Amino acid sequence: MIIMIEKGTNKKQGVYACHVTKGDLSYVYIGSGVLGDRMSGNPSKLRRNVHSNKQLQAMYNECGICKMEILQVCESIEEARDLENDYIDFYKRLEQVVVCNKYKSCTTKKYKIVLDEEKVIEIKSLLAQGKMKNKDIAAFYGVTDSVISKIKTGLRWSSVNIEKAI
Numbered sequence: 199m200i201i202m203i204e205k206g207t208n209k210k211q212g213v214y215a216c217h218v219t220k221g222d223l224s225y226v227y228i229g230s231g232v233l234g235d236r237m238s239g240n241p242s243k244l245r246r247n248v249h250s251n252k253q254l255q256a257m258y259n260e261c262g263i264c265k266m267e268i269l270q271v272c273e274s275i276e277e278a279r280d281l282e283n284d285y286i287d288f289y290k291r292l293e294q295v296v297v298c299n300k301y302k303s304c305t306t307k308k309y310k311i312v313l314d315e316e317k318v319i320e321i322k323s324l325l326a327q328g329k330m331k332n333k334d335i336a337a338f339y340g341v342t343d344s345v346i347s348k349i350k351t352g353l354r355w356s357s358v359n360i361e362k363a364i
């Protein structure tokens with residue numbers, strides 16, 4: 199399977215659809231997130247038989263073909279999550295389409311920025327010392343383990359370095 203992503207959209211937030219067609223029925227899973235990750239991750243999980251959506255996985259196992267589609271590029275994850283729900287509602291109204299999503303996207307949680315440059319410098323310093331686990335640092339700063347991991351690997355706050363504190 200070849201997945202083509204328009205230049206510049208692979209790191210943007212957006213809404214996508216993963217389609218598996220069996221006979222006259224089309225099974226679709228609607229999702230949101232970083233488009234490059236999702237457009238390659240879903241087919242990979244289906245091929246390895248580890249996709250979290252069991253209904254979509256079962257249909258893929260019978261057919262062996264999935265089609266990925268970018269539905270919309272967004273400016274933020276909040277916008278993408280809201281639109282994800284709109285697309286789920288839209289696809290549910292179509293005949294001969296089975297929406298595999300069990301739940302709608304959670305949009306009630308509002309994301310707030312709890313880290314600033316000073317805190318990130320502290321976090322990077324703690325990570326460099328290697329004395330604390332990611333989950334302990336995350337708990338102390340009121341963020342998720344994922345945030346700490348992304349800081350550690352440079353996916354977030356890469357422009358901040360601990361030399362600024364010296």
